[in-house]
Amino acid sequence: MKIAVCVKRVPDTETRVKIAADGKSIDEGGVKFVLNTYDEFAVEEALKLKEQAGSGEVAVFALGGDAAQETIRTALAMGADRGVLLKVDAPPADPFVAAQALAAELKDGGFDLILCGKLAIDDYAHAVGTMIGELLGIASASAVSKLTIADGKGTAEREVEGGMEVIEFSLPAVVTAEKGLNEPRYPALKGIMMAKKKPLEVKPITLGAGGIELVALTLPPERQEGRILGEGPDAVPALIEALRTEAKVL
Amino acid sequence: MANVLAVLEQRDGSVRRVSHEALTAGRALADALGGELHAVLVGPSGISADGLGAWGADKVFVAAGDTVAQYQPAPYAAAAVARAQAGDYAAVLLGATALGKDLGPRIAARLAAPILSDVTAIAHDGGIVVHRPVYAGKAIQQLKVTGKTCVITIRPNNFTPAENAHAGAVETVPVPDEAPRARTVAVKESDGAALDVAEAPIVISGGRGLKEPEHFKLIEDLAAAFGNAAVGASRAVVDAGWRPHAEQVGQTGKTVSPNLYFAIGISGAIQHLAGMRTAKVIVAINKDKDAPIFKVADYGIVGDLFEVMPPLIDAVKNARGN
Numbered sequence: 001m002k003i004a005v006c007v008k009r010v011p012d013t014e015t016r017v018k019i020a021a022d023g024k025s026i027d028e029g030g031v032k033f034v035l036n037t038y039d040e041f042a043v044e045e046a047l048k049l050k051e052q053a054g055s056g057e058v059a060v061f062a063l064g065g066d067a068a069q070e071t072i073r074t075a076l077a078m079g080a081d082r083g084v085l086l087k088v089d090a091p092p093a094d095p096f097v098a099a100q101a102l103a104a105e106l107k108d109g110g111f112d113l114i115l116c117g118k119l120a121i122d123d124y125a126h127a128v129g130t131m132i133g134e135l136l137g138i139a140s141a142s143a144v145s146k147l148t149i150a151d152g153k154g155t156a157e158r159e160v161e162g163g164m165e166v167i168e169f170s171l172p173a174v175v176t177a178e179k180g181l182n183e184p185r186y187p188a189l190k191g192i193m194m195a196k197k198k199p200l201e202v203k204p205i206t207l208g209a210g211g212i213e214l215v216a217l218t219l220p221p222e223r224q225e226g227r228i229l230g231e232g233p234d235a236v237p238a239l240i241e242a243l244r245t246e247a248k249v250l
Numbered sequence: 251m252a253n254v255l256a257v258l259e260q261r262d263g264s265v266r267r268v269s270h271e272a273l274t275a276g277r278a279l280a281d282a283l284g285g286e287l288h289a290v291l292v293g294p295s296g297i298s299a300d301g302l303g304a305w306g307a308d309k310v311f312v313a314a315g316d317t318v319a320q321y322q323p324a325p326y327a328a329a330a331v332a333r334a335q336a337g338d339y340a341a342v343l344l345g346a347t348a349l350g351k352d353l354g355p356r357i358a359a360r361l362a363a364p365i366l367s368d369v370t371a372i373a374h375d376g377g378i379v380v381h382r383p384v385y386a387g388k389a390i391q392q393l394k395v396t397g398k399t400c401v402i403t404i405r406p407n408n409f410t411p412a413e414n415a416h417a418g419a420v421e422t423v424p425v426p427d428e429a430p431r432a433r434t435v436a437v438k439e440s441d442g443a444a445l446d447v448a449e450a451p452i453v454i455s456g457g458r459g460l461k462e463p464e465h466f467k468l469i470e471d472l473a474a475a476f477g478n479a480a481v482g483a484s485r486a487v488v489d490a491g492w493r494p495h496a497e498q499v500g501q502t503g504k505t506v507s508p509n510l511y512f513a514i515g516i517s518g519a520i521q522h523l524a525g526m527r528t529a530k531v532i533v534a535i536n537k538d539k540d541a542p543i544f545k546v547a548d549y550g551i552v553g554d555l556f557e558v559m560p561p562l563i564d565a566v567k568n569a570r571g572n
Contacts, residue, residue: 013501013521017388026389037502093393094364095355121501123384123391126346127355127365134359139431140323142352145495159496160348161446163439165321169432179502180495211364211397215379218390223527226548228539235551236561239533240569242549247531249452249510250569 001056001149003046004111005080006102006129007039008091009064009071010122017219024217033067035074038117040184041177046115047079048182049149057081059109063101064091069200076195077187083200093123094210099131101205107136111172113154118143118176133174140174141167145181252340253285256307257330257357259349260293268345268404268449270305270411275372275404276343277306277414282374283340287416290333292326292425294319303418305411310418315425321349322434327356328426334361339399341378346403347449358401365401366393368505370408370528378402386501386524406449407507440496445480447497452510453529455482455499457522459515459536459555463492468559469514475566482506482526484516500525515555518543535559 011017011026012034018027035043043060050056058080062068065088072083086105092098106114114136116129126142133140139154145164146157149171156167156175187195229238243250256276258269273289280287286308291299299310313329334342334357342357344350346368358365370390371381378395380402447453454476456469466481473479483493485500499506501521511529516522518534518541526532527546534547535555544550551558566572 011385013386014519015385015388016520017385019389026385093391095367096358096362096364099355099359121386124382124386125365125367126351127358127367130352130355131359131365134327134356141432142355143348157438158348158352160437161449163437165348165434166436166438167432168435173432178495179498211395211400212366213394213396215392215394217384218392220383220387220390220527223532223546224548225545226532226550228544228550228552230551232551232553233557233561235553236558236565239549239551239562240565243510243531243533244569247510247548249531250566 001050001053001113002111003049003056003058004106004109004114005039005042005046005058005060005075006114006116006132007043007060007062007071007075008036008120009033009062009068010036010120013037013121019217019219024214026217035071036117036120038119038121038177038179041179041181042115042117043075043078043080044182044184045147045177049113059084061086061102061105063088063098065089069202072200073195074187076198076200077191078185079191082198085200085202087202087204088207092207092210093214094212095125095127096131097208097210099128099135100208102128103132103135106132113149113171114174116174116176118178129174129176138172138174139169141169142176143178144175145178147175147181252283252338254280254283254287255334255337255339255342256287256289257342257344257353258289258291259345259347260291260297263294263297265291265302266345267411268347268406271406271409272343272345272404273302273305273307274412275409279341279372279374279378285340288333288337290330292318292329299420301418303416304413306414306416307418308416310420311423312420313423313425318425320434320437322430323352323356323432324428324430325426326353327360328428329423330357331360332426341399342401344403346405350403354401354403361399361401363397363399363401364395365403367403368405369402370405372402383505386521387505387527388524405507445478447480447482447499448504448506450478450480451508452476452479453482453499453506453508454479454512454514455484455516456487456514457484457516458486460487466493468555468563471563472512472559472566475563475570475572477570477572484522513543513547514559516543517541518546
């Protein structure tokens with residue numbers, strides 16, 4: 001089983017966002033960067049599938065600046081075999097451009113399965129993995145919370161409003177991971193030591209032009225602080241009254 | 251003169267509300283561009299596109315057949331792309347639902363076009379400019395489309411459907427027979443809870459303050475008292491295995507914009523606030539008067555939720571007649 005996993009370096013979920021002086025990006029001062037949460041599920045699933053198959057390879061691909069090497073090392077410490085950084089100044093704003101770059105790299109890799117997170121918790125595009133599948137002309141299933149691979153075929157379950165869709169597909173395929181797919185392992189000390197010796201290739205690439213331009217990044221409007229209606233059950237009538245007459249939602 | 255194409259979503263043959271929202275957003279954009287609004291509807295044999303003109307569609311292209319009664323990625327994408335390539339469309343719009351989040355990127359990739367996901371505002375200012383929340387709503391990105399076309403998925407519950415009568419002429423088109431590499435073989439309905447937390451007009455969320463998974467009954471009872479509410483959960487209780495991930499609200503769960511949001515026994519971690527701060531009205535019940543949730547709540551009650559909830563459930567039942 002030869003598996004590729006696409007990963008991204010993103011600010012941790014506890015990050016308090018501040019806008020940088022350029023008005024288009026976040027101020028990275030004091031921000032902790034991590035392996036994208038959903039990509040952790042993708043890495044874990046790849047490792048599990050390789051272990052089940054008894055042989056194979058898990059290769060990790062990232063598109064980003066030099067610092068993304070650290071993100072790849074995290075995946076290697078979890079147990080992936082090798083890493084490739086497609087080196088650019090910064091990840092592109094246009095998901096199609098990112099998908100093009102990754103698809104070009106993965107095209108001749110001979111992978112049975114390409115795993116990605118369903119979205120990156122920075123840009124929330126929810127697009128790159130599915131786009132890679134389309135660009136490679138192979139099957140894809142997105143936001144998958146249960147995956148079974150056997151005999152060159154896959155079965156995936158994905159949550160839809162009010163239910164679960166069951167999808168069958170042939171390999172090779174792209175699957176993007178939803179939370180709940182598995183419990184990602186923590187890199188053990190031994191894994192972290194071994195990761196330092198695993199191959200990590202850095203390939204500078206040139207991105208396509210894309211079709212969108214980032215105009216500005218702003219903070220959302222602050223919510224007006226509301227009011228405390230009271231303490232304990234005695235405040236319930238005041239709440240009902242406020243919902244009925246002020247907010248008009250009851 | 252560029253037109254706009256809306257890709258509609260149906261379930262069991264009925265066009266979903268989010269598609270009325272997409273038509274409404276599409277109509278406004280088409281008017282700004284001086285063009286027409288067209289729509290593509292793929293669904294079961296006999297599906298009706300009558301009445302879609304009321305939501306602003308000039309023309310509706312219908313591909314109906316039993317092989318596409320439910321969402322199938324390949325033929326749905328092929329039908330949308332065939333239409334998108336047959337005309338001059340500045341944008342293809344669809345809802346950012348489970349279907350739209352899967353179908354949108356497929357259409358964009360096949361058109362070699364950018365995708366703008368989960369968009370909350372669309373304007374035209376020498377080009378299409380959209381607003382979309384990033385970092386789970388901690389910041390808003392403004393993007394300008396510089397290419398010839400684009401795919402835009404709109405956040406559900408954000409564009410209010412508005413009637414705006416246009417011709418709504420219906421034209422039948424063939425169902426694409428692209429050989430599927432992946433096929434939806436079943437849709438398992440989840441038991442009971444019909445309302446999805448991302449789509450419900452009212453969301454009642456519970457957190458660690460409930461102390462035990464069984465106490466979520468209080469959350470479910472308040473949701474039932476409203477009648478049209480969904481149950482949500484904080485990351486802490488989902489990670490603890492009390493509730494399914496489908497109910498999680500926050501940065502690694504769902505981002506919701508209901509008319510009314512209750513945060514019960516939820517302190518208000520940054521990643522949770524990111525997921526619900528666009529709710530129209532927020533109510534918080536927490537025993538800690540300094541909990542961050544009170545900074546974003548419109549109405550707060552400080553107190554023991556086990557004492558507050560029973561009379562609240564009764565009062566809502568009375569008000570709603572449930």
